[in-house]
Amino acid sequence: MTAYITRRLLFVVLVLVAVSMLVFGITVLLPGNVAYLILGQFATPEQVHVLELKLGLTDPVWLQYWRWASGFLTGDLGVSTLMDRPIGPLLADAISRSLMLTGASFFLIVVIGLGLGIVAALRHGRPLDHGISIGTYLGIAAPEFFWAIIVIIVFAAWLGWLPSSGYEPISSGVGNWALHLIAPTITLVLGHLAHVSRLTRSSMIEVLESPYITAARAKGLPERVVVLHHALRNALLPTITVLALDFGRLMGGIVVVETVFAYPGLGRLIIFSIQNRDIPTLQASILVVAAIYALANLFADLLYARFNPKIRYGRNVG
Amino acid sequence: MSVEQTVETAAVEAAPRRPLPMQLKVGLAITGTIVILGLLAPWIAPYPWDTISMKTRFVAPNTTFWFGTDEYGRDVLSRTLMGTRLSLAMGVSATLVSLAVGVPMGLAAGYFRGWVDELLMRAADVLMAIPAIMLGLLVLAVTPPTLWKTSLAVGFVYIPPIARLARSVTLTLANEEFIQAAKARAEKTSYILFREILPNAWPPLIVEASLRVTYAILLGSALSFLGLGAQPPSSDWGLMIAEARSFIDRAPWIALTPGFAMCLLVIGVNLLGDGARERLDPRLKTRMGKS
Numbered sequence: 001m002t003a004y005i006t007r008r009l010l011f012v013v014l015v016l017v018a019v020s021m022l023v024f025g026i027t028v029l030l031p032g033n034v035a036y037l038i039l040g041q042f043a044t045p046e047q048v049h050v051l052e053l054k055l056g057l058t059d060p061v062w063l064q065y066w067r068w069a070s071g072f073l074t075g076d077l078g079v080s081t082l083m084d085r086p087i088g089p090l091l092a093d094a095i096s097r098s099l100m101l102t103g104a105s106f107f108l109i110v111v112i113g114l115g116l117g118i119v120a121a122l123r124h125g126r127p128l129d130h131g132i133s134i135g136t137y138l139g140i141a142a143p144e145f146f147w148a149i150i151v152i153i154v155f156a157a158w159l160g161w162l163p164s165s166g167y168e169p170i171s172s173g174v175g176n177w178a179l180h181l182i183a184p185t186i187t188l189v190l191g192h193l194a195h196v197s198r199l200t201r202s203s204m205i206e207v208l209e210s211p212y213i214t215a216a217r218a219k220g221l222p223e224r225v226v227v228l229h230h231a232l233r234n235a236l237l238p239t240i241t242v243l244a245l246d247f248g249r250l251m252g253g254i255v256v257v258e259t260v261f262a263y264p265g266l267g268r269l270i271i272f273s274i275q276n277r278d279i280p281t282l283q284a285s286i287l288v289v290a291a292i293y294a295l296a297n298l299f300a301d302l303l304y305a306r307f308n309p310k311i312r313y314g315r316n317v318g
Numbered sequence: 319m320s321v322e323q324t325v326e327t328a329a330v331e332a333a334p335r336r337p338l339p340m341q342l343k344v345g346l347a348i349t350g351t352i353v354i355l356g357l358l359a360p361w362i363a364p365y366p367w368d369t370i371s372m373k374t375r376f377v378a379p380n381t382t383f384w385f386g387t388d389e390y391g392r393d394v395l396s397r398t399l400m401g402t403r404l405s406l407a408m409g410v411s412a413t414l415v416s417l418a419v420g421v422p423m424g425l426a427a428g429y430f431r432g433w434v435d436e437l438l439m440r441a442a443d444v445l446m447a448i449p450a451i452m453l454g455l456l457v458l459a460v461t462p463p464t465l466w467k468t469s470l471a472v473g474f475v476y477i478p479p480i481a482r483l484a485r486s487v488t489l490t491l492a493n494e495e496f497i498q499a500a501k502a503r504a505e506k507t508s509y510i511l512f513r514e515i516l517p518n519a520w521p522p523l524i525v526e527a528s529l530r531v532t533y534a535i536l537l538g539s540a541l542s543f544l545g546l547g548a549q550p551p552s553s554d555w556g557l558m559i560a561e562a563r564s565f566i567d568r569a570p571w572i573a574l575t576p577g578f579a580m581c582l583l584v585i586g587v588n589l590l591g592d593g594a595r596e597r598l599d600p601r602l603k604t605r606m607g608k609s
Contacts, residue, residue: 141585252452253451289449
């Protein structure tokens with residue numbers, strides 16, 4: 001198990017190094033001189049040259065990369081070219097707000113998704129199962145921004161229960177803070193519920209038909225124990241991997257949802273930095289997302305190994 | 319005598335032919351209708367999609383404008399119909415890009431193994447380490463947005479999954495006898511890859527690609543929604559919904575019409591893909607048959 005964890009950790013580090021090169025490479029290819037962008041189009045060539053020297057833009061690319069990447073390792077993420085503030089604190093605020101949003105959504109997706117999947121599997125072939133299937137099919141079909149629009153129409157325009165956008169810090173009152181979280185959370189949950197519930201359902205159906213479940217029932221165990229202790233443990237295996245992927249998708253989903261609801265998190269920071277050509281902020285944000293994504297995948301692999309003895313004790317793992 | 323004969327041959331012919339799965343039929347009907355409507359859009363759209371008319375702003379759905387009009391008085395139905403073409407074009411062209419790059423990558427990785435395999439698949443891992451929409455954003459941040467660049471970016475984003483699938487199919491095919499025979503005949507490697515392996519690898523790839531079309535449509539419209547795809551006055555669905563956001567409490571129909579059109583298209587293609595997969599892969603069919 002230790003060897004397995006070490007290998008996986010090493011792999012995550014390698015992937016992140018490669019991603020950092022990709023992020024750096026793509027944004028270096030950007031047409032239009034960064035110094036020009038900062039100074040505006042009326043800058044004299046001398047001014048541009050001075051700023052280029054100051055920002056180190058005349059150095060070879062590998063040196064620029066090294067400066068940027070080593071800064072990252074020491075916690076110096078650079079300075080936002082647009083806001084003229086260090087990126088670190090800016091990003092930290094955005095991440096904490098985004099994690100509140102994704103955390104709440106993820107929790108609900110796991111609970112509701114597993115619940116729906118289990119219920120559908122137990123009732124499989126009956127009307128309730130079909131209803132859940134159709135509902136989840138709709139969930140996949142509608143893009144997040146359309147779910148967002150529907151949530152706004154129903155809860156903000158129609159019922160008037162929720163604010164249609166914005167964010168309030170906890171300091172302005174827990175109730176107010178939570179109220180602004182609900183609409184984006186509902187949107188994310190609706191769009192991502194389907195994967196978990198459909199997969200749970202199909203793996204539950206498969207497991208429930210296996211001989212060891214029949215044996216457990218034949219022993220006279222109560223159905224609740226059979227379902228929750230015997231069947232669910234095995235049925236969860238494929239679901240765990242999908243959950244990690246879903247967490248990654250949630251990190252992608254926040255871009256759209258935060259934009260629609262004007263929620264000042266990581267996703268909105270990324271869009272904002274693209275619109276304003278704030279390249280250092282964009283690079284740092286995307287790298288952070290990749291890191292969170294990679295860690296989620298790592299965590300899923302470890303959970304998978306924990307539950308699956310074949311990997312836990314296997315020697316040929318990778 | 320002759321009647322009996324015909325009955326017998328008919329029975330023999332009918333026996334191995336399985337009925338088309340329900341999903342496939344429904345999916346085909348929905349997708350077919352939308353594709354035809356999209357192709358015929360310029361001729362069947364009741365009004366021009368881009369003519370501004372200030373007298374008919376924000377008209378609610380009625381018998382003249384079935385789905386109402388938008389903030390410039392343009393007919394929402396006509397715009398949605400024209401948008402169908404853009405969405406389909408986006409989905410199909412992006413998927414073709416991923417196939418054109420991903421399939422050769424996967425074939426090479428699965429056939430040559432060794433360092434080629436390692437290099438290509440690790441590259442795929444790196445691309446998959448960033449959520450799809452952010453990879454698309456990263457690519458589009460480099461250039462000013464237009465619709466074709468967005469489809470290129472979306473195609474780029476979905477190269478890795480296609481390459482992985484092509485690789486795994488190639489891995490199993492590479493050990494088959496007919497490949498060994500081709501090697502024994504000293505056929506050229508390109509011949510083996512594209513004439514022997516590729517034709518046998520198509521079925522699973524086509525199914526995967528058809529499902530990828532819906533991902534591409536959704537991602538492309540999300541990018542347009544964020545302002546990094548089609549630009550006004552285009553009637554791209556994502557852009558239409560983005561523009562309708564400001565009037566959501568006054569005129570919800572402007573956003574709802576293209577939104578539901580997109581749902582319908584995605585459901586149709588998904589059903590088509592699921593049905594095709596079920597039909598092509600009998601092992602899966604028995605498993606899914608239980609559900």
